[in-house]
Amino acid sequence: MSNGNSFARPRRARRRALIGLSVLVPAGVAGWLVWQSAAGGPVGGGRGGGATAGRPHGGVTPAPSAEPGPGAPAPSASGGNGAGSGDRDGPLAGKVVVIDPGHNPGNRDHPREIARTVDIGTRRKECDTTGTATGDGYAEAEFTLDVARRIRTLLEQRGAEVVLTQDGDRPYGPCIDERAEIGNEAGADAVVSVHADGAPAGARGFHVILPGRVREGRADTAAITEPSRELGEHVAGAYARETGFRPADYLGGGTGLDVRSDLGGLNLSTVPKVFVECGNMRNARDAGQFSSARWRGRAARGIADGVESFLTT
Numbered sequence: 001m002s003n004g005n006s007f008a009r010p011r012r013a014r015r016r017a018l019i020g021l022s023v024l025v026p027a028g029v030a031g032w033l034v035w036q037s038a039a040g041g042p043v044g045g046g047r048g049g050g051a052t053a054g055r056p057h058g059g060v061t062p063a064p065s066a067e068p069g070p071g072a073p074a075p076s077a078s079g080g081n082g083a084g085s086g087d088r089d090g091p092l093a094g095k096v097v098v099i100d101p102g103h104n105p106g107n108r109d110h111p112r113e114i115a116r117t118v119d120i121g122t123r124r125k126e127c128d129t130t131g132t133a134t135g136d137g138y139a140e141a142e143f144t145l146d147v148a149r150r151i152r153t154l155l156e157q158r159g160a161e162v163v164l165t166q167d168g169d170r171p172y173g174p175c176i177d178e179r180a181e182i183g184n185e186a187g188a189d190a191v192v193s194v195h196a197d198g199a200p201a202g203a204r205g206f207h208v209i210l211p212g213r214v215r216e217g218r219a220d221t222a223a224i225t226e227p228s229r230e231l232g233e234h235v236a237g238a239y240a241r242e243t244g245f246r247p248a249d250y251l252g253g254g255t256g257l258d259v260r261s262d263l264g265g266l267n268l269s270t271v272p273k274v275f276v277e278c279g280n281m282r283n284a285r286d287a288g289q290f291s292s293a294r295w296r297g298r299a300a301r302g303i304a305d306g307v308e309s310f311l312t313t
Contacts, residue, residue: 090159095190095311097155098183100165100265101148102195102275103131103141110172118177120264121219127175132198134287143290144194147278150300151194151307158308163188180268190231190307191273193265196290197248199280205248205256206239208232209275212261219267227272232257234313235276235306242302243295245279245286272310276303 088094107114107130117124131140145168152162165174165182174182183191197207210232211221221228236256240247247256260266266273278299279286289295 088159090157091312092155092308093159095160096163096186096188097160097307097311098163098165098186098188098191098271099148099151099155100179100183100191100193101141101144101167102193103128103139103144104166104170104172104174105139105141105145105168106170106172107131107141108139113172114175116175118175118264119218120177120262121214121217121267122261125176125262125264128173132196132281134281134290135284136287136291138281138287138291140196140198140281143196143278143281143296147296147300147303148194150297151192151304154300154304155307158304160311176264177268179265180273183273184268184270188271188273189311191269191271192231192235192303192307193273193275194303195275195277196279196281197277198282199248199250201280201282201284203248203250203280204283204286205246205250206236206243206279207248207252207256207258207277208236208239209263209266209277210257210259211263211266211269211273212259214261214267221261221267221269224269224272228266228269228274229257231272231307231310232274234310235274235303238306238309239276239278239299239302242305243289243298245289248277248280 107128114126114128114130116127118127131144133139145166148164149167152164155162163182163186165179179193197203211225211228213225214221236247239245240256247254248258252258263275266275279290281287281290
C-alpha cells in the first residue's frame with residue numbers, strides 16, 4: 001500500500017478473499033515530481049475481446065473506440081449477460097469489470113424520480129442527481145457515458161467481461177444503491193464509477209475517491225477498503241500518466257486520492273470499487289479537454305490501464 005507520496009505498485013492481493021481491517025496511511029504532499037516518477041513505470045495493455053452486459057429498458061448501444069474520429073462507432077457490443085466474441089486469451093480473460101457512468105443524461109427529465117431517497121447504510125440519500133456541466137453546457141452525464149463506453153471497448157479488447165450500470169438504455173438512474181448492487185451481483189473483480197467534479201472554477205485536476213471504513217446498517221466496507229485503495233492507486237497513477245492531468249489542487253494534499261464515507265455507491269459495495277473524478281467541469285482549462293474526443297480516449301485509456309494493472313499485479 002502506498003504511503004500517499006507515490007503510486008508504487010501494491011503487493012499482490014487475492015481479489016475475492018475477505019480482507020481484514022485496512023490501515024489508511026495518511027497521505028503526504030509530494031508534488032508533481034513524485035507523480036511523474038510514479039506514473040513512469042509500465043502499465044499492462046493486452047489485446048483481445050471480451051463480454052459486456054446491458055441493463056433493462058433497451059438494448060446495448062454501440063461502443064465507440066478509444067480514440068475515434070468524430071461520431072465513428074466501434075463494433076457493437078453483445079447484449080445480455082453472457083460472454084461476447086472476443087479473444088479469451090487476453091491478459092484480463094476471466095475477469096469481470098463493472099463500469100458505472102456517473103448520473104444519466106435522462107435524469108434531468110425525471111426530477112421527482114431521482115429525488116426519492118434510498119438507504120446508503122449510514123443514512124438516506126437521494127436516488128441520484130443530474131450531475132454538473134461545463135460552462136458551455138456539456139453535461140457530466142454525457143461525458144461519463146462517453147468515457148465509460150470507451151473504457152468498455154478497451155477492457156473487452158484485453159479479454160475482460162465488462163458490465164455497464166447503464167448504457168443510455170433507461171430513462172433515468174439507476175439509483176445509487178442499485179449501482180452498487182450491480183457490481184455486487186456481477187461478482188466484479190473491480191468497479192470504477194466515472195465522474196467529473198463541479199468544484200469552484202479556480203480549482204483544477206483529477207482525484208480518485210476511495211471508500212472509508214463504514215459499518216452501519218446495510219453498509220460494511222471492512223473487506224474492500226484495502227483492495228479499493230490498491231485499485232485507486234493504480235488508476236490514479238495510470239490516469240495521470242496518460243492524460244497529463246495533475247492531481248486535484250483543492251483536496252487530497254496533492255496525492256489525487258480522497259477517502260469518503262458518505263457515498264452510497266461505495267458504502268454498499270462488497271467488491272473493490274473507486275470513483276474517478278476526471279477533472280473539474282467548472283474549470284475552463286479542464287473543461288476544454290473534456291470537449292475533445294481524442295482526450296476522452298486518453299482518459300479512458302488511463303482508467304483502463306489502471307484497472308488492468310490492478311488485476312494483473
